[in-house]
Amino acid sequence: MLINADFSQRASLAVEDYQWVNSPQNGVERVMLDRIGEEKARATSIVRYAPDSYFPHHLHPGGEEILVLAGTFSADDKDYPAGWYLRNPPTSGHKPYSREGAVIFVKLWQMLPDEDQHVVIDTQNTANWQQHGEHQVCPLFSNDNEQVSMQRLNAGVALFATEIVGGAELLVIEGELIEAEQTYKRGSWIRLPVGSVAQLNAGAEGVTIYLKTGHLAQIENIDFENF
Known part of the structure; x- marks a missing residue:
């Protein structure tokens, strides 16, 4: 799957043009902003969790970057309300879920292999x-x-x-x-x-x-x- 995959070209998506598509997990939808690959992909997405939805525990070989936009996103028994920024380096893993529902901005497989820093920042502070x-x-x-x-x-x-x-x-x-x-x-x-x-x-x-x-x-x- 190729979406906005030519990085020499400008790309954009206005919020009124969002197209939500189902993920493999019930209750989790996403808007694909750019993508190279299928489920294993270099991807930038907006992801929406319905209340009480989750992904099973999984690894991110290429790292994962998250900004919580709305609701409360949770992973491994820690809660991150809107405004929290998370950066999980390559080979890290987690079990993400949301009790109340959440919308997050996610970037996958976009870190160099030697990055090893976990980052957690409250941008509301x-x-x-x-x-x-x-x-x-x-x-x-x-x-x-x-x-x-x-x-x-x-x-x-x-x-x-x-x-x-x-x-x-x-x-x-x-x-x-x-x-x-x-x-x-x-x-x-x-x-x-x-x-x-x-x-x-x-x-x-x-x-x-x-x-x-x-x-x-x-x-x-x-x-x-x-x-």
């Missing part, structure tokens, strides 16, 4: 935020290959000031992001290839986004023959 110029930033993860953060921008503030050297990927968490005549509402996803120039500005009420940069310059390091 104001102590985790810093001021960087006109941007409020909650750092989530950074290494030589990628930089991940949550960012808040006041109305009209530009997301990017220069060319996007290593590419970028973002998800609108709150508010709106404006590009020319296009409005990206909460839940909208955009992937910008290496070397892009994009005039994206916060809407009238400001915007909060998840932002990953640099990783698309490393795409040649992913062994797609495994999928």
Whole structure:
């Protein structure tokens, strides 16, 4: 299965265009944003858990990155309400579930094999935020290959000031992001290839986004023959 699999091209999905498809597990649906592979896949998805739904315990050979968007996501007897960011390195495993229901943003098989850091961050905790110029930033993860953060921008503030050297990927968490005549509402996803120039500005009420940069310059390091 190939969905938005050419990483040299821009890709996006507005929230009003979501198409929910069933996963192999009852009560769990997903919106596929990009994907190379079938159930074993390099994938970026929005995943929705119905109340009392779950996946059996399983491993993630290529790692897993999660941002909880709504409800409460749980794994191995730990609860993560909306706003929690989780990063589980390659070869880690868990049993994910939700008692009340949850919506999460998930990236699978997108870490290099030598990554070994577990990350758990509450982005709702104001102590985790810093001021960087006109941007409020909650750092989530950074290494030589990628930089991940949550960012808040006041109305009209530009997301990017220069060319996007290593590419970028973002998800609108709150508010709106404006590009020319296009409005990206909460839940909208955009992937910008290496070397892009994009005039994206916060809407009238400001915007909060998840932002990953640099990783698309490393795409040649992913062994797609495994999928």
